[in-house]
Structures are given as structure tokens and as C-alpha cells.
Amino acid sequence: MWSGGFLSSEIQGVVEQARDENKELFDQLYRVNDYALSIQRRLVVEPEDVQGLVVATFFSRTINSVQASVILLERGLSSQAKVVLRAAMESLFGLRACLDSEFCERLVVADAVKRKKHFRKAEQLVQRGVVPDADGVLTEDSLAQIEADIAETNSRDLTTADIAKAAGLHDWYLGVYAMFSASVHTTVRDLTEYMLVGDNGEIAGLTNSPDLKASAGLLICSIEQMLMAATAAAAYFGFDHMGYWEREHEALRLLVEKEQAK
Structure with a gap:
């Protein structure tokens, strides 16, 4: 995959294919990313505001991790993208949980x-x-x-489950986070994506080629995390966000329905 440089002609072709096949999802993701960055540029936190510093840094960590996962998705590295998205989720849990000052203090001293x-x-x-x-x-x-x-x-x-519950995202912890953990811990089931299976169901060989099959679902997860992080930070720092949340959440719902109909 790396012959001829990191971005070989094969990878460049995958990048173009990934963007073409999921153009609407990428468009929304870039739009929400711009919104998140606009919030980040407006943040003003006083050094003595511990809660504000924790919320702001969790926010920055979340959007940076989601951005990293998108770079991986563009190159067809879906398993690696799951690893980074799981890390982004931990930051997102912390961000939303620390909107509560009492819990934020518990997290800091832990x-x-x-x-x-x-x-x-x-x-x-x-x-x-x-x-x-x-x-x-x-x-x-x-x-x-x-x-x-x-x-x-x-x-x-405090466990990750504790923080997810405080964030109101325990369902995400039980579902998406748990599924992505298979990629983090390299379970046997996760390794099956490197196997080529023939029509007879038998293993025909091994592959390390880019994989775009999971791109749409992972892009949807990326958008949701970025949107939740951006609106949580906006809420904490007093920026108007409800209209944006409703508008983008509805746009995402329509894209999810379109994907499900394929």
C-alpha cells in the first residue's frame, strides 16, 4: 500500500472514491467542522476557571480526534478510524459530563x-x-x-461507563463504544476484515487493501460526535446553538434515512 510514497496512486484513487460515494455526508461533516472551529476561535477562558478549562480542552480533543478519523476514512482505513473515533467518544463523554460543575470536580480530583x-x-x-x-x-x-x-x-x-452515564450517553457507551472496542483491542472478529472469503465461504487469501464498506456509517458517527461536541461547548460558553443543532440534526436524520434505503 505504501509503495511509491505514503499516498500511492491506489490510495489517491480511494480518497476520490470515498468522497464521491459519500459526498453529502462529507459536505455535512465539513460544515459541522467549520462550525466547531468557529466556536473554538471564540472561546475565552480565565486561568482560574477550572471547569471552563476542562470543558474547552475536552472540546478541542474531541474535534481533533474526529478530524483524525476522517483522514483515515478517506484512505479506506476503517478499522483504524474506529480506534480514533472511540478515543473521540471518551473525550466527548468527558466534555458533556463536565457541563455539570460537581461532576467536573470529581473528574479532576480522580x-x-x-x-x-x-x-x-x-x-x-x-x-x-x-x-x-x-x-x-x-x-x-x-x-x-x-x-x-x-x-x-x-x-x-471514575470508569468510562461512569463518565458516559454522567454525560447522558450511556447508550453510546453500551453500543457504539463497545463495538469500536473490538478494533482497539484487535479481537479475532475484527481481524476478519483482512481476509478474502471466496463464494464457497472459505478463506481465499489475505488483503491489506483500502476498505470503503463501512465509510458511510463511520462518517455518520463522526458527524454526530462533532455536532454533540460543538453544541455542548456552545451551550456552556453561552453561544446561541439550539437553532443550529435542530437544523443540522434534521439534515443528518435525512441522510441516515437515505443510507438505510440503499
């Missing part, structure tokens, strides 16, 4: 619990001689400070 887990894992690697503690950061004083932070804030770990 970082100390994760720091302790990472400390213990790194400690095991050092003890086993896998890596050296070159900077001398794995000290008892460092661990004591982390534990003091946990005790002071009474922080508890």
Missing part, C-alpha cells in the same frame, strides 16, 4: 487515583529491572504526596 495506579505500575517495572528510575521520581515521598492528595479530596476512580 486524576490522583490514576496517578497512584501509574506509580505502582512504574514501580514494578523498576523493581524488575525493565527500566531504570533515571530521574528518581519513584520515591516514598512522591507516593505519600499522591496519597495525601487522594485523602484530602476524597477522590474516587
Whole structure:
């Protein structure tokens, strides 16, 4: 696939085909992306506004991840696009959940619990001689400070499911997020897309060619995530967004119906 450069003639042909076959979806995605970027350019967050900083950074992370997934989709890398879209979903969950100030505070202080887990894992690697503690950061004083932070804030770990529920997107967690996890963890079922199956149902060979079969569904997922992220950020920062949400959501509904009718 990479012979002759990253964008070989084969890949360039796939890019053109992907855009042609899903022109209306790409058009809406680019439109929503422009809207999201216009919001990002208007954001003003004071350094002491922790909630605002968390919402703004989750928003930026979400739209950047969706943009990355679209680049992959244009090249027919659907499995890799699912990996990035799942990451985008985690940012989207955090963004929407942190519209609630109380939950945002819980999420921020939960970082100390994760720091302790990472400390213990790194400690095991050092003890086993896998890596050296070159900077001398794995000290008892460092661990004591982390534990003091946990005790002071009474922080508890939050799972992705917890954050998705707080975001009002638990159905997304149970459905789309779970399905995309197969690509993240490279399950056996996910590997079937690299197999060529003959008419008799037997495996005829292996392939690493671009795949456009899943492009429409993944583009729809990209649009939905970008739209939810943009309108959530607009709502938090006080920008008028309801008219835009209703208009673009209706446009997406019509495109979904058109895809289902194919």
C-alpha cells in the first residue's frame, strides 16, 4: 500500500472514491467542522476557571480526534478510524459530563487515583529491572504526596461507563463504544476484515487493501460526535446553538434515512 510514497496512486484513487460515494455526508461533516472551529476561535477562558478549562480542552480533543478519523476514512482505513473515533467518544463523554460543575470536580480530583495506579505500575517495572528510575521520581515521598492528595479530596476512580452515564450517553457507551472496542483491542472478529472469503465461504487469501464498506456509517458517527461536541461547548460558553443543532440534526436524520434505503 505504501509503495511509491505514503499516498500511492491506489490510495489517491480511494480518497476520490470515498468522497464521491459519500459526498453529502462529507459536505455535512465539513460544515459541522467549520462550525466547531468557529466556536473554538471564540472561546475565552480565565486561568482560574477550572471547569471552563476542562470543558474547552475536552472540546478541542474531541474535534481533533474526529478530524483524525476522517483522514483515515478517506484512505479506506476503517478499522483504524474506529480506534480514533472511540478515543473521540471518551473525550466527548468527558466534555458533556463536565457541563455539570460537581461532576467536573470529581473528574479532576480522580486524576490522583490514576496517578497512584501509574506509580505502582512504574514501580514494578523498576523493581524488575525493565527500566531504570533515571530521574528518581519513584520515591516514598512522591507516593505519600499522591496519597495525601487522594485523602484530602476524597477522590474516587471514575470508569468510562461512569463518565458516559454522567454525560447522558450511556447508550453510546453500551453500543457504539463497545463495538469500536473490538478494533482497539484487535479481537479475532475484527481481524476478519483482512481476509478474502471466496463464494464457497472459505478463506481465499489475505488483503491489506483500502476498505470503503463501512465509510458511510463511520462518517455518520463522526458527524454526530462533532455536532454533540460543538453544541455542548456552545451551550456552556453561552453561544446561541439550539437553532443550529435542530437544523443540522434534521439534515443528518435525512441522510441516515437515505443510507438505510440503499
